[in-house]
Amino acid sequence: MSTHSVAANEGKIWDGGNEPFGASYGKLMMWFFLLSDAFTFTALLLGYGALRFSALNWADPDVVFQSAPGIESGAPLVFVGIMTFILIMSSVTMVLAVEAGHRNSKSEVVKWMIWTVIGGAMFLGCQAWEWTHLFSEGASITKNPFAPELVPYIEKFVAQGMSHHEATLKAVNEIPHNYEFTSLFFTITGFHGFHVLSGVVINIIITINAMAGTYQRRGHYEMIEKVGLYWHFVDLVWVFVFTFFYLV
Amino acid sequence: MKIFSTKSLRIFAVGFSACMFFVASAFGQAADSTQKASGNAAAAGGEYAKYDAKKGESIFSIKCSSCHYLYDSEGKGTGPSLHGVTKRAPNQEWFYKWIKNSQALIATGDKYANEVWNKYKPTQMTAFGELSNDDINNILAYIETTPEPAPKAATADAGAAGGSGVAEEVMGTSYYVLFGLVIVLIIAVILASLRVISTLFRSKGERLFNWNNINGILFLVFLIVGFFWIYVQFANYTRHLLPEAASEHGVLVDRMLMITFALTFFVFVVTQAMLFYFSYKYRQQDGKKALHYADNHRLEFFWTLIPAIVLTALVLYGAKVWTQVMFTDEDQEKKALNVEVYAYQFGWNIRYAGEDNSLGKANYMLINKEFEVEGYEKGTNFMGLDTKDKSAMDDRMADEMWLPKGRPVLMKIRAQDVIHSAYMPHFRVQMNAVPGMPTQFMFTPTITTDEMRLKTGDPKFDYILLCNKICGASHYNMKRRVKVVEPEEYDRWYKEKTKAYFTKIQNKVDSAANSGMAQLLK
Amino acid sequence: MAGFDTKQIWKVFFILLAITVLEFLIALTPALEGLRTDYKLAVNLTYVVLTLFKAFYIIAYFMHLKFEKINLVYSIALPPVFVIYCIVLVLYEGGYWNGIRKENVTSNQKIEQVENHAPEHH
Amino acid sequence: MAHAATAHHDHHAGHGHDDHGHHHETFLSKYVFSMDHKMIAKQFLITGILMAFIGMLMSVIFRIQLGWPEGTYPWMETLLGKWGKGGKLSPEFYMGLVTIHGTIMVFFVLTAGLSGTFSNLLIPLQLGARDMASPFINMLSYWLFFVSTVLMLGSVFVETGPASGGWTVYPPLSALPQAMSGSGLGMTLWLLSMTIFIASSLMGSLNYIATILNMRTVGMKMTRMPLTIWAFLCTAILGVLSFPVLLSAAVLLTFDRLFHTSFYLNEIYIAGAPLAQTGGSAILYQHLFWFLGHPEVYIILMPALGLTSEVIATNARKPIFGYRAMIGSLLGISVLSFIVWGHHMFMTGMNPFLGNVFMILTLVIAVPSAVKTFNYLATLWKGSIHMTPAMLFAIGLVSMFISGGLTGIWLGNAALDINLHDTYFVVAHFHLVMGAASIFGMLAGVYHWFPRMFGRVMNARLGYLHFWLTLASAYMVFFPMHFIGMDGVPRRYYSFTEFEYMAPWLDLNKFISISAILGSVAQFVFLYNFFNSIFRGEKSGQNPWKANTLEWTAPMDVRLHGNWPGDIPHVYRWPYDYSVPGAVDDFIPQNVSDDELPEAARSVNREQTLAAEAANQEKKEETSTLAFSSLFSKLGFRKG
Structure with a gap:
């Protein structure tokens, strides 16, 4: 076996002095980092799954997410649909930037990168709106106005002459209830949002670099590819968050 | 040529100073323990003489002793030592409030309460809402009238092998320290002399060693x-x-243990x-050369296969025992004696199902709430029993866990604050107590305490329930005695216990056994 | 470079869009209300499967994994097997907790009780 | 051919491999914010040693409490202040010491100190790379580690005391400041420190993986890598996949603490009031924690096993027995380690059905472990064992690995775990198998590669003294604990005076404490030897142990950034060609090609081994003049 001594390099990919994965160390590190980050999100979603499975009741997503700017209620999931579309769209522009990078086309890279940054910023804006809206409904990381056990109280308070909104706020502030749903929602979407935010920041930096011609000088646009991987990963995570929080 | 090189001197110095350090500590300790004066006992507490110190003692041993000692426990228990406490605190009323809920008292801004809190915070005292003022007076009576035990040397009854009393204790310690010192000294001397000798040899161009x-x-x-x-x-x-x-299952576990032991010890x-x-x-x-021998697939195959087979056998056997122990069907559970242990920092509340052999439900939000049930006196609901659950009404509270021999016991395990673990090593029983997630363990005791005393030859032997999951400062002292008795004796004890739970109510239940109360229980 | 041409990218985009729209249709079509309540598990599994499809397209095409060397593909695709194992076990465990919780709901954990003894709330 | 390697490096513009030797170095860039992997390795090592001594002295303090529970020591009050009132260690601080001792030892000494040091030192050197893939991230990894150690030690000095929930910090104990004093600021610092540590570990691991995959020199096939590198690779993969799960667990715990969420809290009544936080599950944390926690055990152990493989083969002058089986068992252990975490939770209220699943998978791990043990024994068999201090420690590791590993068969069995869970038996088990064994591996590594780090050799006789004292005291401390544990004595108890049935063990506890103190004193011999040898040790030759691996071909000028002047040597063989029949010397370095060898030693394979051995007997006295003309023969170090 290994005691066989052969010529140093027969040109096989695993023989050393080579890149067996056909990827530079930077790309490899990004891939493995993403794998690692995937486990972080997995653990969070696992916590979500286990707690949801163990809970005796759970908020109905159709009720929670039924608002969009301009529509106070009655449009379930429309807004998150828009958010999903924005994020997928920005993923597409990112791929287009990478593709342009392969053709060493600086102007196109910059164009698509700017679109990607805009997409990311729009997504963040949407998330900010959604959070604000939920806050205004009385939700926070430790308050869950959608908890089914609050419904009778809200009804009671409404019967006492309060508006539905007031009654909800009163109930959520005074009655102990299970707020796992909102805790998990804000934690996980927050963690995802944090990833989007850092992605946008990184995208801005590399857009500026691309404008300045750094990658042109370097001769390749691999940096765009690496950052692109990260950006798609953020999209990927959203796909799961979307399914598990909004649909299931 | 230097006889003592700086290097060897330095090694010696390090070892020696380390030893001196421990010797010094040991003597410091000796001096300290001899100074412990056998202070004058029992002087205080005159005004508490009217209360029942005996009752107080039994409560103290269950509720207080995890964290408090009576005398001189500087640094030892989690809380202060209590003898003389009545002289320190403002008045009797203060104790009632403090013991029932110290945090509430602190929040009111009470001066002395805050003084104590500032000294011990953030360690908090467990709230004992269930204690009545009388109970507290009894405890105080016990605290103030109990004389300080004479120093250990005089009593000299310390455990089977541990040995010993203060004098011997110190002797023992010094012995060990000296032993360590001698070893290090010997090593240092050997080293130094080796160095000298080898330097001598080396100067002649030879190697000694x-x-x-x-x-x-x-x-x-x-x-x-x-x-x-x-x-x-x-x-x-x-x-x-x-x-x-x-x-019963312990025998299976032990057999498994012996087989595993024999196997692993052989391999070891x-x-x-x-x-x-x-x-x-x-x-x-x-003149000897190593053999170039890189691998042998047949050999490797065998020493992969053999452990695999042996382990498979062990796993299957282990899975069988585990299944036998842990999986119980509902019928068995219904027939078994239902007991609940409810862990808190730092102790256990024990509850027996009543005649219906069904433990009433409980809700953590009701703990220590005053409760009022129609026809009953007011009381404090210290286990958070569901006052609407009829099967809770006849549950019994006990200070010790008594179990009848030969009858399956379904031990329900709950925790009030943090994770604890109900561990009864003699029965091979253990299960964590998790707040918000009741667990259980079913087992059948087979040997009474008395029989075990004969078997072990230890007249003081007792089964024990202890906490085996880190739960806070007094984790090491969280215990409850368990007693296995013949079924008849258990029945006698159990009947007596009917008085123990829902103290105030139960008195009434007994006195009005034929009244509406009894009907309510049905 | 293989796998990167504008046509392909837009094609994948439309596939992703189509799957998402399908998910919305399942979630929102009033006619399917009965299906959603009666076959909750099956509907949820459908969502999960559709999500996995989306994930596949993102990873394979956008992240370009499909066109990488097979070594890289495996080293990225295999570790999530642990995740699946972990998910199965932990969800199973969650279901077990649910059983225990159901068993221990107290009869008066309902409104009055909670109301009378409401603890301080943060 | 050599240009392949350089060309390959040019490809990664932007990091400073190629300017070795040229750039101007200040004190800061050379010793503090160095990006040279050798310097970073030294930084990890010295921080690790420092941490090890802190952790060890903590254990001495609580061992004194356990050995002499009634004793009072005036110096304790001087040292610990309010935590040692009246010369007596307080129960709160005892818990704190136990927790910080565990955390420091597990994460800072045996994860960062062991794997950080040797991965950094050996991966580029043994693979023939100029540096890590990303020297900058490598530097960042060390400094994040450093920050996390500072925060962790800071936890000891906060007013409410250090984190004290045990190193596993199970909530609710760790989530609620009301539950114990250590759950205050100390706990927050613990979590913060761990978060930073995870980032550090992740950066390190990514670097190791990328370097191992991409930066091997020409001819360094995966199947020619030394087992050390295989071990580091598996370790890094485990780290990348498992640490993030702890990160999530820590984030959720932090939220429970700071924002009053209730991921881990349910139906709690504490400090005289019901807690508003409800609806979570304490067991969820345990699942997440042990999903990391179990691979972590192997993250600790595997580098030690890797180092030992190399040290044993080199010093027994034999090829490591069953190289492929060794790799296979490393991979097997890695994979299995992800699916058995539940064996830490048999008694925690986990679904008993899962108990069966986890038990079966757990005991499967024993098989690759057994293979490793037997392979070590077979390597020693008919060897020619050079008793260097490193070799002694490597043998010590195998002994500890056997002793501790066998009790794993007890604890992995759910039925036995009923009575052994959380007792001293567990303490004995993991201290032997992952504590002592890994420390032994680390020490073996330090003695063996000290010349590579500092250009000098550590004093062997002090090494022998250190070894024998350490071996004896390790067994004296941990072996008797099995008996204590089998008697059902729980761990993490502040004293054993409160229970009658524990009384017989008071004497033995004294013995254990004395042994622990003895063992700790012995470590000062090492400390002295280590620092003394850095400055005054005997200068090492080029290849002091006559080993085959590439690191000994690089010039011993430790300041050289870039490792090899000129071209990186190519590799022609696996690293275990020791005592090859027909060869002149009893070792053939990896960079020696067949052409440079005598005819008889070429292309030796298994089948030919015995025949060649017979031939070797005849030619024993014969010295071939066809000696290889490599770097080694020119250097002419002493024989014998």
Whole structure:
């Protein structure tokens, strides 16, 4: 076996002095980092799954997410649909930037990168709106106005002459209830949002670099590819968050 | 040529100062313990003489002793030592409030309460809402009228082997410290002299020591001495191990343990012997060359396959025992004696199902709430029992866990604050107590406490329930006595216990056994 | 470079869009209300499967994994097997907790009780 | 051919491999914010040693409490202040010491100190790379580690005391400041420190993986890598996949603490009031924690096993037995380690059905472990063992690994775990198998590669003294604990005076404490030897142990950034060609090609081994003049 001594390099990919994965160390590190980050999100979603499975009741997503700017209620999931579309769209522009990078086309890279940054910023804006809206409904990381056990109280308070909104706020502030749903929602979407935010920041930096011609000088646009991987990963995570929080 | 090089001197200095450090500590300790005056006992507490110190003692031993000692426990218990506490606190009323809920008292801005809090915070005292003012007076009576025990040396009853009383204790300590000192000294002397001798030899161009031989031989010596030492340990320590399992499934567990022990010990002896013997045998010697021998697939195949087969057998057997122990069907559970242990920092509340053999439900939000049930007196609901659940009404509270021999026991385990673990080593029973997630363990005690006392030859033997999951400062002192008795004796005790739970209510239930109360229970 | 041409990218985009729209249809079509309540598990599994499809397209095409060397593909695709194992076990465990919780709901954990003894709330 | 390697490096513009030797170095860039992997390795090592001593002295303090529970020591009050009132260690601080001792030892000494040091030192050197893939991230990894150690030690000095929930910090105990004093600021610092540590570990691991995959020199096939590198690779993969799960667990715990969420809290009544936080599950944390926690055990152990493989083969002058089986068992252990975490939770209220699943998978791990043990024994068999201090420690590791590993068969069995869970038996088990064994591996590594780090050799006789004292005291401390544990004595108890049935063990506890103190004193011998040898040790030759691996071909000028002047040597063989029949010397370095060897030693394979051995007997006295003309023969170090 290994005691066989052969010529140093027969040109096989695993023989050393080579890149067996056909990827530079930077790309490899990004891939493995993403794998690692995937486990972080997995653990969070696992916590979500286990707690949801163990809970005796759970908020109905159709009720929670039924608002969009301009529509106070009655449009379930429309807004998150828009958010999903924005994020997928920005993923597409990112791929287009990478593709342009392969053709060493600086102007196109910059164009698509700017679109990607805009997409990311729009997504963040949407998330900010959604959070604000939920806050205004009385939700926070430790308050869950959608908890089914609050419904009778809200009804009671409404019967006492309060508006539905007031009654909800009163109930959520005074009655102990299970707020796992909102805790998990804000934690996980927050963690995802944090990833989007850092992605946008990184995208801005590399857009500026691309404008300045750094990658042109370097001769390749691999940096765009690496950052692109990260950006798609953020999209990927959203796909799961979307399914598990909004649909299931 | 220097006889004492700076290097050897320095090694010596390090070792020596380390030893002196411990010797000094030991004597510091000796001096300290001899100074412990046998202070004048029982002087205080005159005004508490009218209360029942005996009752107070029993409550103290259950509720207080995890964290408090009576005398001189500087640094030992989690809380202060209590003798003389009535002189420190403002008045009797203060104790009622403090013991029932110290945090609430602190929040009111009470001066002394805050003083105590500032001294001990953030360690909090468990709230004992269930204690009545009378109970508290009884405890105080016990605290203030109990004389300080004479120093250990006089009583000299400390445990079977541990040995000893203060004087011997100090002797023991010094002995060990001196022992350590001597070893280090010897090593230092050997080192220094080796250095001198080898320098002498080296100056003549010779090597005195063949370290390969020395280390090789030391491996052999280590092997022999080590095995002898292990033998000595088995000879000395096996008698201190747990006595035979006192439960039905415990016998299975023990059998499994013996098989695993035999197997692993055999492998242990063989592989360690091979390792050290090879190290000795194949040490480098002049004229000997190593064998170039890189692998042997047949050999490797066998020593993969054999452990795999053995382990498969172990796993299957283990899974069988585990399944037998842990999986109980509902019928069995209904027939079994239903007992609940409710862990809190730092103690256990024990509840028995009533005549319906069904434990009432409980809700953590009701703990220590005043409760009022129609027809009952007001009381404090210290286990958070569901006052609407009829099966809770006849549940009984006990200070000790008594179990009838030969009857399956379904132990329901709950925790009030943090994770604890209900561990009863003699029954081979253990299960964590998780807040918000009741767990259970079913077992059948087979040996009564008295029988076990005969078997172990220890007249003071007792089964014990202790906490085995880190739960806070007094984790090490969270215990409850368990007593296994003949079924008839258990029945007698159980009937007596009917008075113990829902103290105030139960008195009434008894006095009005034929009234509406009894009907309510049905 | 293989796998990167504008046509392909837009094609994948439309596939992703189509799957998402399908998910919305399942979630929102009033006619399917009965299906959603009666076959909750099956509907949820459908969502999960559709999500996995989306994930596949993102990873394979956008992240370009499909066109990488097979070594890289395996080293990225295999570790999530642990995740699946972990998910199965932990969800199973969650279901077990649910059983225990159901068993221990107290009869008066309902409104009055909670109301009378409401603890301080953060 | 050599240009392949350089060309390959040019490809990664932007990091400073190629300017070795040229750039101007200040004190800061050379010793503090160095990006040279050798310097970073030294930084990890010295921080690790420092941490090890802190952790060890903590254990001495609580061992004194356990050995002499009634004793009072004036110096304790001087040292610990309010935690040692009246010269007596307080129960709160005892818990804190136990926790910080565990955390420091597990994460800072045996994860960062062991794997960080040797991965950094050996991966580029043994693979023939100029540096890590990303020297900058490598530097960042060390400094994040450093920050996390500072925070962790800071936890000891906060007013409410250090984190004290045990190193596993199970909530609710760790989530609620009301539950114990250590759950205050100390706990927050613990979590913060761990978060930073995870980032550090992740950066390190990514670097190791990328370097191992991409930066091997020409001819360094995966199947020619030394087992050390295989071990580091598996370790890094485990780290990348498992640490993030702890990160999530820590984030959720932090939220429970700071924002009053209730991921881990349910139906709690504490400090005289019901807690508003409800609806979570304490067991969820345990699942997440042990999903990391179990691989972590192997993250600790595997580098030690890797180092030992190399040290044993080199010093027994034999090829490591069953190289492929060794790799296979490393991979097997890695994979299995992800699916057995539940064996830490048999008694925690986990679904008993899962108990069966986890038990079966757990005991499967024993098989690759057994293979490793037997392979070590077979390597020693008919060897020519050079008793260097490193070799002694490597043998010690095998002994500890056997002793501790066998009790794993007990604890992995759910039925036995009923009575052994959380007792001293567990303490004995993991201290032997992952504590002592890994420390032994680390020490073996330090003695063996000290010349590579500092250009000097550590004093062997002090090494022998250190070894024998350490071996003896390790067994004296941990072996008797099995008996205590089998008697059902729980761990993490502040004293054993409160229970009658524990009384017989008071004497033995004294013995254990004395042994622990003895063992700790012995470590000062090492400390002295280590620092003394850095400055005054005997200068090492080029290849002091006559080893085959590439690191000994690089010039011993430790300041050289870039490792090899000129071209990186190519590799022609596996690293275990020791005592090859027909060869002149009893070792053939990896960079020696067949052409440079005598005819008889070429292309030796298994089948030919015995025949060649016979031939070798005849030619024993013969010295071939066809000696290889490599770097080694020119250097002409002493023989014998």
